[in-house]
Every structure is written in structure tokens, then in C-alpha cells.
Amino acid sequence: MAILHSHLQKNVHTYDSLFLHQGHKGRKAFQEQMGLVVQKLTEVFSVSDKPFNGQSPQQVKYEVEFMMRFSNGGYSLEEALDDIEGPILKNSLHISHRKSIAHLHCPPLISGIAAELIIGALNQSMDSWDQSTAATYVEKELVRQLAEKAELPDTADGTFTSGGTQSNYMGLLLARDYFCHRNWNHLVQEKGLPPGFEKLRILCSEEAHFTVQKSAAQLGLGKQAVVTINTDDRHRMRIEDVEDTLTELKAKELLPFAIVATCGTTDYGSIDPLYELKVLARQHALWMHVDAAFGGGLLFSHNHRENVNGLSLADSITLDFHKLFYQPISCGLFLVSDRKNLRYLSYHADYLNPVEDEEEGISNLVNKSVQTTKRFDALKVLLTFKTVGTSLLGKMIDDTIEVAREAAKQLDERAEFLVENPVPELNTVVFRFQPQTTEKDTDELNRLIQQELLYQGKAAISKTSINGRTGLKFTLLNPRTNLQDIKEVINDVEEIGREIAMGGYRFDKCERDS
Numbered sequence: 001m002a003i004l005h006s007h008l009q010k011n012v013h014t015y016d017s018l019f020l021h022q023g024h025k026g027r028k029a030f031q032e033q034m035g036l037v038v039q040k041l042t043e044v045f046s047v048s049d050k051p052f053n054g055q056s057p058q059q060v061k062y063e064v065e066f067m068m069r070f071s072n073g074g075y076s077l078e079e080a081l082d083d084i085e086g087p088i089l090k091n092s093l094h095i096s097h098r099k100s101i102a103h104l105h106c107p108p109l110i111s112g113i114a115a116e117l118i119i120g121a122l123n124q125s126m127d128s129w130d131q132s133t134a135a136t137y138v139e140k141e142l143v144r145q146l147a148e149k150a151e152l153p154d155t156a157d158g159t160f161t162s163g164g165t166q167s168n169y170m171g172l173l174l175a176r177d178y179f180c181h182r183n184w185n186h187l188v189q190e191k192g193l194p195p196g197f198e199k200l201r202i203l204c205s206e207e208a209h210f211t212v213q214k215s216a217a218q219l220g221l222g223k224q225a226v227v228t229i230n231t232d233d234r235h236r237m238r239i240e241d242v243e244d245t246l247t248e249l250k251a252k253e254l255l256p257f258a259i260v261a262t263c264g265t266t267d268y269g270s271i272d273p274l275y276e277l278k279v280l281a282r283q284h285a286l287w288m289h290v291d292a293a294f295g296g297g298l299l300f301s302h303n304h305r306e307n308v309n310g311l312s313l314a315d316s317i318t319l320d321f322h323k324l325f326y327q328p329i330s331c332g333l334f335l336v337s338d339r340k341n342l343r344y345l346s347y348h349a350d351y352l353n354p355v356e357d358e359e360e361g362i363s364n365l366v367n368k369s370v371q372t373t374k375r376f377d378a379l380k381v382l383l384t385f386k387t388v389g390t391s392l393l394g395k396m397i398d399d400t401i402e403v404a405r406e407a408a409k410q411l412d413e414r415a416e417f418l419v420e421n422p423v424p425e426l427n428t429v430v431f432r433f434q435p436q437t438t439e440k441d442t443d444e445l446n447r448l449i450q451q452e453l454l455y456q457g458k459a460a461i462s463k464t465s466i467n468g469r470t471g472l473k474f475t476l477l478n479p480r481t482n483l484q485d486i487k488e489v490i491n492d493v494e495e496i497g498r499e500i501a502m503g504g505y506r507f508d509k510c511e512r513d514s
Contacts (some may be wrong), residue, residue, distance in 0.1 A: 020121055033077050034117070040081045044089045050457030051100040052093050063087040093460060098481045099489055102462040104266065104294060106477040108328040111387045115380040116328050126160070126374040127366035128352050136363050139378040146319070147335050149299050151312035157339035158317075159368040160377050163332040164293035167318035168260070169215040170334050170345070170370060172202065174316060175258035175287035176219055177344040189344060193220050201249055202226050204260035205237045205272060209291055212260050227256075235270035235421070237261070242277065246284055258287040263308055264295025267464050267473060269426025271295055274310025281315075290314040293332070295426060297324025300394040304401060307425065315341075321381055324397055324477065331377040342368045396479040400427040404476045407486045416494065420466050427476040432466060433497040440501050443470035449497050456496075459489045 016025035055063075067087040094100060096107035124132040126139060139160055147156035161167045179200070180186045186194040200221055204212045206228040216225045227245060229237045242259070249256050259281055261272040274290065281288040290311055296319035298308045311317055314337060321331035336342060346367045348355055353364035366372055384393070404427040411417040411431050420430040433446055447470050450463045462473045472493070474486070 030121075036078055036081060040085065040089070044085065045094075045096075048090070048094045048097070050094070051097040051460040052454055052457055053090055054455045054457045055091055056455070060087075060091045063091060096478070096480075097460075098478060098485045099459040101474045101476055101478070101481060101489070102460040103475055104323050104477065105329075105475075106323055106326045107480070108322075109326045109384055109388060111384045112327040112331075112380040115383045119376045119379055122376065124376050125372075126376055127369075127372045128364045129357070129362050132365070132376065135376045135379070136365060138376075138382055139365060140363060142378045142381055143333070143335070146299075146333060150296075150317060150335065151309075152314075152317075152335060152337050155338045155340070156335060157342060157368065158333060158335035159365060160374070161332040161334050161369070162330045162371070163322065164209065164291065164318050164320050165211045165214070166370065167293070167320075167332050167334040168209065168211045168289070168291055169218065171287075171289035171291075171316040171318065172212070172215045172258060172260070173219060173370070174336065174341050174344050175202075175289060176200065176221070178287060178341055179255075179257035181344075189347075196255070197221065199253065199255045200225055201254050201256045202258045202260060203229055203242060203245060203256060203286075205229055205231055205235075205262050205265070207231055207235050207265045207267065207270065208260055208262045209266060209293070212291075231270070234425075235265055235268040237272045237277065239273060239276045239280070242280055246280065256284060256286060258289060261288060261290045261314075263290050263292035263311065264426050266294065267428060267430055268421045269294060269424055269428045270421075271307055271425055274308075274313060278310065278313040287315045288313065289316045289318070291318045293318045293320040294323055296320070297397050298426075300390050301397050301401075302391075302394045303398045321377075324400075325381065325384070325393065326396070326477075327377075327380045327384065330375075331380055345370060397427075399479050400476050400481070403427070403481060403483060403486065404429050404474070406483050407474055407476065407490075410483075410487060410490055414490070414494065416497070417490075420471065429474040429476070430464060430466060430471055431473075432469065432471045433493060435498060435501045437501075440503075445497060445500055446470045446472055448500050449493055452496050452500070453489075453492060458492045461489065461493075 016023055017029040020026050020030040064087045067083055095105055124135050126132045126135060129136050143158045147158060161170070177188045180188050180194055184194055188194070197220070202212065202216055202225055204226060208228070213223045213226050217223050227249065229245060230241045232238050246256055259277060261274055261277050263271050263274070278288055280286070292308065292311060295308060296311070296317070298304050299311070316337070317335040319333040319335070321327040321333065322329045325331075353366050357364055365374070401424065404424040408419050408422050408424055408429045411429065412419045412422050416433060416435050418432045418434050421428070432442070433449060434442055447463055450461055450472060453459045453461060462475065464471050464473045474489070
């Protein structure tokens with residue numbers, strides 16, 4: 001027994017420098033290793049003068065696979081960091097670069113990065129109070145304040161999520177179960193989908209996020225349950241088409257139960273007419289879910305706040321903090337106007353959230369989420385609100401919208417560009433390069449422009465579809481991106497586009513990968 005005790009004590013000392021703990025060895029190892037990480041990242045960022053270094057997918061794949069070897073005995077963090085520097089750190093997209101303007105993928109604030117370190121060090125799970133203690137109340141209070149910011153009623157509640165996909169799924173899950181309970185006295189949680197469920201229908205814009213269809217499929221309703229509504233010239237749902245569609249559905253004895261309004265479409269940043277949609281939702285007893293993953297940031301805008309006033313009318317809302325709130329991925333929020341409807345998510349496990357806890361007033365956040373283990377992402381938002389402040393955050397958002405509008409204006413003034421949204425509602429600009437004379441297919445031409453910009457390291461922009469044609473998009477989330485940066489990117493698009501159109505580029509993938 002004494003030998004075993006001695007062996008276990010020796011193991012404890014062996015592990016001391018592998019974990020952050022109250023002992024000297026743990027604290028010392030943490031300081032040293034975090035210092036190495038900071039040093040390595042600082043070195044990489046000091047020489048990353050391009051959004052991307054131009055390596056082909058095949059080259060990146062080869063370098064990563066060559067590096068992916070494990071060590072039975074282990075080696076130093078310094079050696080490991082040196083190992084990943086080229087294959088991973090230098091082969092990554094540098095999203096904080098001013099010309100990295102492709103996707104709804106924001107540069108993270110340093111406050112958010114610092115919070116990530118704290119979150120990882122504490123490693124709390126937000127499912128039960130006894131695993132998260134103080135963190136539970138941080139999330140609850142932030143949910144309350146953000147619901148108040150959206151002007152939701154006092155009955156509102158919500159939960160932090162992994163992002164828009166999870167939040168949209170939760171909104172439609174609650175809408176489905178609420179409808180079945182209210183109309184058929186049927187609890188889906190207990191009895192499964194009721195007879196006639198195949199008649200259930202969800203309405204959304206033809207430009208709504210794909211997760212509406214994905215959620216319908218996962219909820220057992222099938223993608224066929226989603227009915228898309230035509231959009232106007234500003235890419236917003238047409239109210240008259242919503243009315244006509246509801247009439248048609250009821251004539252066919254189908255059962256519309258939810259409408260998904262988009263507050264910031266992925267491509268155009270368009271905001272559906274929230275007030276008018278709520279009137280129809282009330283008339284037809286529909287649940288209104290608002291996907292404000294993108295546009296929800298306007299809640300803090302100084303100049304555009306009125307564009308999201310209709311959020312207060314929603315039954316449920318999706319917000320993302322890893323878009324216009326500049327937080328590291330992942331960080332989302334799901335809000336409901338009436339906390340009673342969260343009951344459709346609640347399950348009790350004796351070891352985790354027993355009924356007695358509720359009777360004693362103990363908050364176990366798993367009752368409000370489809371997740372069990374859940375990160376303390378609320379800390380990122382808290383540290384940002386405390387250090388950056390909501391006023392400066394609102395200014396950042398306003399500045400990016402102003403740059404987007406100036407970018408659209410610059411493009412519109414050039415004869416070879418067709419701008420799809422000349423006055424952006426948010427901070428995306430969608431356009432096509434259309435030279436008057438070219439032997440190239442213009443869809444292929446625009447695709448090649450996007451690729452060549454990336455592989456030359458000049459800019460990261462995205463390609464998208466415009467009425468079935470290939471187009472290009474600037475997503476201007478970075479408040480450091482200025483008009484001069486945009487002018488340079490437009491010039492590069494024009495120059496590369498003209499050379500491709502004249503046959504000046506040869507795109508030999510094998511040659512590039514060699």
C-alpha cells in the first residue's frame with residue numbers, strides 16, 4: 001500500500017506542469033507557455049502582409065499532412081509551435097487583414113481573444129449551476145439586457161448558442177411544438193410528430209439562410225415544408241406574395257405555422273419588412289422567427305437603429321456575436337418573447353438538473369438549450385461591452401456601412417461593373433465585372449477573378465450567385481478597412497478581369513500546384 005501511495009504521489013508531481021492549478025509549477029508553466037504562444041502569434045502577424053499567402057489547396061494539404069505526426073514521448077511547446085507555424089499559422093486566412101473582405105467572418109476584438117483564454121482556463125460547462133456558478137448569472141443577466149435592448153417584453157428570455165444555425169433550429173423547433181400543443185393539444189416531446197404533420201408549412205424569403213430548409217429537414221418536416229416567397233428589387237420579402245401564398249396554402253388545406261423573417265440576408269444584407277410581416281403573422285396565428293444573425297448588430301448602431309425596431313415584435317430571434325459584434329467564433333444568442341415557450345426544450349436528468357433545483361430557485365441553463373455541454377461564451381461579450389463600450393461598438397458598425405456605401409458608389413461609377421445593391425442596407429456589396437467585349441464566359445470570368453485575387457494575395461473576396469449568374473461580393477465587416485483599401489481592390493479586380501478577358505492569364509492548376 002505504501003508503494004502504491006508513493007507511486008501515485010510521484011504521478012501527481014509529474015502532472016503538475018501540465019495543468020493550470022494553484023500550485024507553483026502549474027502557474028509557472030502556464031505563464032511560460034502562454035508567453036510562447038503570444039510570441040509566436042506576434043511574429044506571424046508581423047509578417048502577414050496579405051490576406052492569404054497564395055498556396056493552393058493541394059500545397060496546403062501536403063504541408064499539413066506532412067506535419068501531422070504525434071510524439072509518444074512528447075516534445076516542447078516551443079518545438080510544436082515551430083512545427084505548426086508554416087503549415088497552419090502561415091497557411092491560414094488572415095481575417096483581420098484590411099483586404100480580407102469575403103465572408104460574414106469578422107476580425108476578433110482583442111477583448112474577445114482575451115476572454116477566450118479565460119474561458120479555456122476555467123473550462124466551465126454552462127449546463128448546470130454547480131458546473132458554472134458565477135458564469136450562470138453572467139449569461140442570464142446578459143440575456144436580460146440584450147432582450148431589453150431589442151425591446152422585447154418582460155417575459156423574454158434566451159440562451160447563448162453556437163451561432164445562427166443552432167438558433168434558427170431552436171426557433172423553428174419551438175414554433176412547431178407550440179403549434180402542435182396549441183392547436184392539437186399534442187406534446188411532440190412525449191408523443192412524437194402528430195398525424196397530419198406533413199401538412200405543416202414554414203414561409204420564408206427566397207433569400208433566407210439555408211438553415212431554414214436544413215432545420216425543417218432535421219425536425220422531421222422535410223424540406224418540402226418550406227415555402228419560399230419572392231423578393232422585391234431590394235431583396236426583401238414581398239408582402240403581397242406572402243398574403244397570396246397564405247391564401248393558397250389554406251385553400252389546399254395545408255397548415256402554415258411559422259414565418260421566418262430575415263434581418264440581414266447573407267448576400268445583400270437586406271431586411272424584410274418586419275412590421276408588415278407581424279401583422280400577417282397575427283392575422284394567421286403564425287409564429288414569427290427573425291433571423292437577425294447578421295443585422296442584429298444594428299441594435300447598437302447610432303445611425304441605423306430604426307431599421308431593426310421591428311425585432312421587438314418577434315416570437316423568437318437569432319443574433320450572432322461573431323459577425324457585427326466582432327467576437328471570436330463561436331458566439332450566438334437565441335431570444336424568445338415568452339420564456340414559457342422554452343418548456344418545449346426542457347428535460348430533467350437526476351444528475352444534472354433535477355426538479356428539486358427548480359423548486360429551490362437554482363438555475364440550470366440546460367433547461368433552455370438543445371446543448372448540454374456549453375461554453376461560457378457570454379464572457380466574450382461582457383469583456384467587450386466593458387472594455388470597448390457599446391458606443392464605440394455602434395460607431396464601428398456605422399463606419400463599415402458607410403464604407404460599403406462608398407464602395408458601391410465607386411463600383412457604380414465604372415462602366416464595366418454592374419452593382420446589384422447600389423445602396424447597401426448593411427455592409428455587403430454584390431456586383432459583377434462585365435467588360436463590353438470579351439470572348440470569355442462572364443460567369444467563368446468572375447469566378448477566375450475571385451480566385452486570382454486570393455492566390456496572388458491581393459484580396460480575399462467572395463463569389464455568389466446573382467439571378468443565376470456568378471457575381472462577386474465585398475463583405476466589409478472590418479472597421480479598419482478604409483476607402484483607399486477598397487479602391488485598390490476594385491482596381492485589382494478591373495486589371496485582372498481585363499487581362500483574363502483578353503486571354504492574358506493561363507490557369508493551369510497542375511502548374512500552380514507543382
